[in-house]
Amino acid sequence: xxxxxxxxxxxxxxxxxxxxxxxxxxxxxxxxxxxxxxxxxxxxxxxxxxxxxxxxxxxxxxxxxxxxxxxxxxxxxxxxxxxxxxxxxxxxxxxxxxxxxxxxxxxxxxxxxxxxxxxxxxxxxxxxxxxxxxxxxxxxxxxxxxxxxxxxxxxxxxxxxxxxxxxxxxxxxxxxxxxxxxxxxxxxxxxxxxxxxxxxxxxxxxxxxxxxxxxxxxxxxxxxxxxxxxxxxxxxxxxxxxxxxxxxxxxxxxxxxxxxxxxxxxxxxxxxxxxxxxxxxxxxxxxxxxxxxxxxxxxxxxxxxxxxxxxxxxxxxxxxxxxxxxxxxxxxxxxxxxxxxxxxxxxxxxxxxxxxxxxxxxxxxxxxxxxxxxxxxxxxxxxxxxxxxxxxxxxxxxxxxxxxxxxxxxxxxxxxxxxxxxxxxxxxxxxxxxxxxxxxxxxxxxxxxxxxxxxxxxxxxxxxxxxxxxxxxxxxxxxxxxxxxxxxxxxxxxxxxxxxxxxxxxxxxxxxxxxxxxxxxxxxxxxxxxxxxxxxxxxxxxxxxxxxxxxxxxxxxxxxxxxxxxxxxxxxxxxxxxxxxxxxxxxxxxxxxxxxxxxxxxxxxxxxxxxxxxxxxxxxxxxxxxxxxxx
Amino acid sequence: xxxxxxxxxxxxxxxxxxxxxxxxxxxxxxxxxxxxxxxxxxxxxxxxxxxxxxxxxxxxxxxxxxxxxxxxxxxxxxxxxxxxxxxxxxxxxxxxxxxxxxxxxxx
Numbered sequence: 001x002x003x004x005x006x007x008x009x010x011x012x013x014x015x016x017x018x019x020x021x022x023x024x025x026x027x028x029x030x031x032x033x034x035x036x037x038x039x040x041x042x043x044x045x046x047x048x049x050x051x052x053x054x055x056x057x058x059x060x061x062x063x064x065x066x067x068x069x070x071x072x073x074x075x076x077x078x079x080x081x082x083x084x085x086x087x088x089x090x091x092x093x094x095x096x097x098x099x100x101x102x103x104x105x106x107x108x109x110x111x112x113x114x115x116x117x118x119x120x121x122x123x124x125x126x127x128x129x130x131x132x133x134x135x136x137x138x139x140x141x142x143x144x145x146x147x148x149x150x151x152x153x154x155x156x157x158x159x160x161x162x163x164x165x166x167x168x169x170x171x172x173x174x175x176x177x178x179x180x181x182x183x184x185x186x187x188x189x190x191x192x193x194x195x196x197x198x199x200x201x202x203x204x205x206x207x208x209x210x211x212x213x214x215x216x217x218x219x220x221x222x223x224x225x226x227x228x229x230x231x232x233x234x235x236x237x238x239x240x241x242x243x244x245x246x247x248x249x250x251x252x253x254x255x256x257x258x259x260x261x262x263x264x265x266x267x268x269x270x271x272x273x274x275x276x277x278x279x280x281x282x283x284x285x286x287x288x289x290x291x292x293x294x295x296x297x298x299x300x301x302x303x304x305x306x307x308x309x310x311x312x313x314x315x316x317x318x319x320x321x322x323x324x325x326x327x328x329x330x331x332x333x334x335x336x337x338x339x340x341x342x343x344x345x346x347x348x349x350x351x352x353x354x355x356x357x358x359x360x361x362x363x364x365x366x367x368x369x370x371x372x373x374x375x376x377x378x379x380x381x382x383x384x385x386x387x388x389x390x391x392x393x394x395x396x397x398x399x400x401x402x403x404x405x406x407x408x409x410x411x412x413x414x415x416x417x418x419x420x421x422x423x424x425x426x427x428x429x430x431x432x433x434x435x436x437x438x439x440x441x442x443x444x445x446x447x448x449x450x451x452x453x454x455x456x457x458x459x460x461x462x463x464x465x466x467x468x469x470x471x472x473x474x475x476x477x478x479x480x481x482x483x484x485x486x487x488x489x490x491x492x493x494x495x496x497x498x499x500x501x502x503x504x505x506x507x508x509x510x511x512x513x514x515x516x517x518x519x520x521x522x523x524x525x526x527x528x529x530x531x532x533x534x535x536x537x538x539x540x541x542x543x544x545x546x547x548x549x550x551x552x553x554x555x556x557x558x559x560x561x562x563x564x565x566x567x568x569x570x571x572x573x574x575x576x577x578x579x580x581x582x583x584x585x586x587x588x589x590x591x592x593x594x595x596x597x598x599x600x601x602x603x604x605x606x607x608x609x610x611x612x613x614x615x616x617x618x619x620x621x622x623x624x625x626x627x628x629x630x631x
Numbered sequence: 632x633x634x635x636x637x638x639x640x641x642x643x644x645x646x647x648x649x650x651x652x653x654x655x656x657x658x659x660x661x662x663x664x665x666x667x668x669x670x671x672x673x674x675x676x677x678x679x680x681x682x683x684x685x686x687x688x689x690x691x692x693x694x695x696x697x698x699x700x701x702x703x704x705x706x707x708x709x710x711x712x713x714x715x716x717x718x719x720x721x722x723x724x725x726x727x728x729x730x731x732x733x734x735x736x737x738x
Contacts, residue, residue, distance in 0.1 A: 003711060003718025004673050006647055009654075012662065012672045037718065038647040039675065047715065151715035 003153055006038035011391055019389040021187065022148040023195070023381025024161045026140065026175065028095040029217050031055050032375060033144040034382035035152055036391070041199070041379045044151045046076075051375065053147075054080040057139045058090040059128040071128045071135075075143040088112060089126045094140075097122075097133035098178075099170030134178045141182035158187035160385035162377050165191040165223055165237040168405075168450070169462070169492050176491075187388040193223035194234060195380030196346045200368055202227060208341035209235070209333075213359050213367065215322060215349040218244040222325050224333040224340075233425050236332035238325035243318065245281075245349035251314045252277035252306070256292065260302045269297050281315075284308050285351050312354045319358050326362060332423060343367040348374050403428075407462075407484055407492060410447035412437050412548075413541035414456045419484045422452060429485040433499075436480075437549070439556060440472040444480060448494050448507070453526065454534035455541070467496040469503040475553070540590040547585035547593050550600055554578050557611060565610045577603045632704040634659060634686045634693045639710040640719060641689035648691075651675055656685075656692035659708070659721075660699035669702065669736055671721050 013019060023041075025032045030052040034043040043051045058079035060072040074082065083090040088111065102113055102122040112125035123130035141161075149155055161184075163175055172189055179186045193212035197203065202210050207227050214221040221239040253273045257265065265273065276294050283290040289307045296302055330337065343359060345367045350356065360367050371379060403426060408418035411434070420430050436444065444467045451459030470478050479499040486492050495506030555578065562571050577600045584596045636644065644657050656679065660672035676694050679685060684700055686693040695703065707722040726736045 003713060003716055003720060004671060005718050006644070006657065007672075007674045009658070009674050009677055012670075012674055038643070039651045040647055044715065147715065151717075153713075153716040153718070 008039070008391065018154055019157045019391055020152045020154055021382070021385035021389040021391070022145075022152075022156055022159045023378050023383065023385045024141065024144055024159055025192070025195070025378035025381060026095065026137065026161055026163075027055055028093050029055060030374070031140055031144060032378035033148050034375070034378040035148055036382055036386040037152075041382045041386075043375045043378050044147055046147055050077065053140065053143060055094065055140055056080045056083060056090060056092050057094065057136050058082050058086060059126040059131065060089075061128050071131070071139070073128075073139050075139055089128070091124060091126075091131075091136045094133050094136040098137060099168070099172075099174035100133070134174050134181060137175070137178035138181035141179055141184055145182055145184055156184065157389045158185040158385060160188050160190055160195075160381040160388065161186060162192045162195045162381050163189050164219075165193055165221060165234070166239065172491060187385055190381060190384055191223070191234065192377045193221065193237070193346070194225065195377045195384065196344050197225050197380065198383050199371055199376045199380030200342070200344055202342060202344070209335060209339050211326075211329075211340050211343045211363055212346060213322075213326075213343055213350065214346035215355060216244050216347040217349070218242070218246050220244060220322050220325065222322070222329045224329050224335070234423075235335070236329045236423050238329040238332065240321065240325055243321055245347070247318050248281055248315045248349065248352065249274050249277045251318060252280060252311065255314055256294065256304075259304055260294070260296070262296070266297070280306050281311065281352065284311050285353060315352070315354060316358075319355055323358070323362050337362070337364055340365060344376070345369050345373050346376050403486060405450045406452055407448065407450050407486075409482060409494075410449060410456045413545040415538055415541050416449050416451065416454060416456050416459050419482065420486065426486045429483060431481050431483040434480045434482055435476050436470065436473065436478045437475055438552065439474050441475065441478070442470045442472055443468045444470065444496065446482060446494065446496050446505075448492075453530065454538040458526065458530075458534075462492070463494070463507050465494075465496075465505055465507040467498065467503065467505040469501070470498045471501050475549075536590070540588055540593075543590045543593045543597075544585050547581055547597055550597055551578055551582050551585070554600070554604060557607070561611050561614065565614060566607060570607070574604055574607060633688070634695060634703070635688045635707045636691055636693070637707060637709045638689065640708045641691050643710045643719075644691050648675065653677065656694050658694045659703060659706070660696055661702045671703075672699070673719055
């Protein structure tokens with residue numbers, strides 16, 4: 001007999017037509033799946049009662065044909081246990097490799113990465129064959145999906161998967177690909193902080209501004225969300241990609257090393273010290289003092305007491321470090337601490353009392369800690385999934401996210417023209433008009449870039465495409481409208497259209513290289529520290545482009561009318577001015593170029609006048625005054 | 632006759648209503664659909680209609696419209712678990728035959 005769940009009024013579905021949905025938190029270390037049952041969002045445990053699924057996949061071999069998966073795998077706790085015995089076939093933290101290129105991966109990984117000739121996607125060599133990060137993630141998703149199907153009693157209509165707010169297009173696309181491979185219908189990718197806010201039902205509450213403080217194992221993220229008329233908008237995001245609970249453990253471990261006078265610990269001892277440090281941290285979340293006991297490996301055991309007070313002294317500087325991105329996020333969102341209504345705590349490290357205390361003091365409000373900080377993201381995703389499959393008739397939530405970095409394109413002189421600015425809420429479409437640079441130009445290369453800097457060389461290239469078939473016109477006459485569109489999942493498409501002829505071209509951005517949080521962070525930092533340089537560089541480039549344009553136009557004019565309208569001396573003077581301008585434009589003295597352009601303008605003013613007169617004469621000659629009047 | 636709940640069902644309904652934060656009752660009913668004639672309705676209730684029948688068992692208020700009551704009178708609502716799956720079961724004495732899955736039935 002089928003098991004039924006309680007529906008919202010009027011939302012009962014026909015038998016076998018249940019709209020089942022799940023929320024999946026696909027984490028670096030652990031993953032979770034949650035679903036709504038009888039109106040209650042809960043994470044789903046496996047048959048052993050474990051809610052967390054370690055994001056670890058061990059490849060055992062190829063699967064016989066006819067199976068759903070191409071590989072025989074072990075996913076979760078069992079794989080985690082086997083990791084040290086079978087390191088090369090057991091993939092840990094695959095999320096870090098999603099949407100990345102080969103060069104990125106080789107730097108920080110033990111795995112045997114190989115790149116196939118016909119593919120830019122790097123693969124990891126395992127006993128079961130070469131597997132991509134997408135395939136590894138798909139194995140995790142398959143396990144979670146199966147767990148949800150078993151628990152809900154029927155196949156899933158769809159799922160919402162969460163991704164870090166900083167995930168770029170490549171990483172989001174890779175996540176979607178993995179879901180597809182796992183046989184999941186992705187209703188939506190949503191940002192982790194947004195999911196956390198939904199979990200607390202901040203969406204159904206009063207209007208206000210909320211902070212999501214997410215201190216995970218290895219990363220720290222802060223997001224500021226604003227709720228207006230039932231609509232969530234992410235005002236800003238910031239973070240530190242190299243700060244997390246692991247760093248707290250390391251701070252305690254360093255203290256142990258000093259106290260125990262260990263100078264040169266081997267890997268095994270260091271592991272034991274770190275484990276002891278983490279355990280002490282967890283114990284001190286509930287107690288005032290704990291005993292550390294470490295097997296030094298030489299037959300001796302070192303023992304000591306660590307009090308809550310001592311621990312807090314050790315970790316305080318690290319927690320203070322998290323407040324720097326908090327300030328930046330406030331500044332980006334253009335709000336003050338007083339404007340903050342709620343602070344949601346996410347990530348296991350927010351169980352540390354000092355974290356709650358310092359964050360509470362900083363934002364001057366008691367942080368929300370009622371929902372398990374490890375599960376809160378999955379629970380929010382489940383709630384959002386339930387709305388998206390249509391199980392809720394009223395107060396539907398519409399979630400908005402932001403782009404982490406500005407998106408734009410390359411203009412003449414290697415300058416980046418931003419079309420969609422950083423922290424713009426998505427989905428969004430922005431159009432900007434561009435034109436041709438040369439007479440008779442029939443094609444335009446469109447180079448899509450991401451980043452905050454003014455010069456193309458400092459930004460990240462996402463894609464290139466060409467718009468061909470522009471009708472020949474004089475420079476500046478064509479009107480090319482370039483539209484940037486980011487869908488609700490944060491995926492970008494760019495299209496270009498020449499307005500007079502209607503020729504079109506477009507691209508779906510699926511960049512082969514991803515960016516890590518750290519790289520995005522650096523790109524942002526660089527844009528702040530290089531702000532003045534960038535402005536100067538932009539001014540210079542713009543002046544150089546202008547100089548090129550003047551030279552180009554004058555040479556064309558000389559070739560056409562020089563002989564007819566100018567004396568030999570005049571031609572020489574103008575030619576000389578053009579040569580001088582072309583020469584000066586090669587240097588990097590913006591002021592000199594500007595002055596020279598003004599000089600050239602003066603020298604050629606008479607020539608321009610004569611050309612104007614000549615063309616008017618030409619237009620009027622042979623026409624009667626009456627004809628002109630009638631026109 | 633009346634509609635009753637097992638202890639497990641009452642406990643879960645109370646918890647779910649509390650979690651939902653609004654509505655005080657549970658609506659039971661039938662709909663004519665499904666592979667074997669009729670399907671059950673199990674919903675939170677925010678409003679009671681004029682001709683609804685209201686029952687109360689183990690602190691849970693149950694609402695049934697008069698037409699549905701003909702088909703489910705005497706039903707005991709249970710809560711059970713099958714593997715990872717858990718949910719409500721209708722122990723309905725009126726059922727003559729049900730489809731294999733038990734989600735729809737005939738009287």
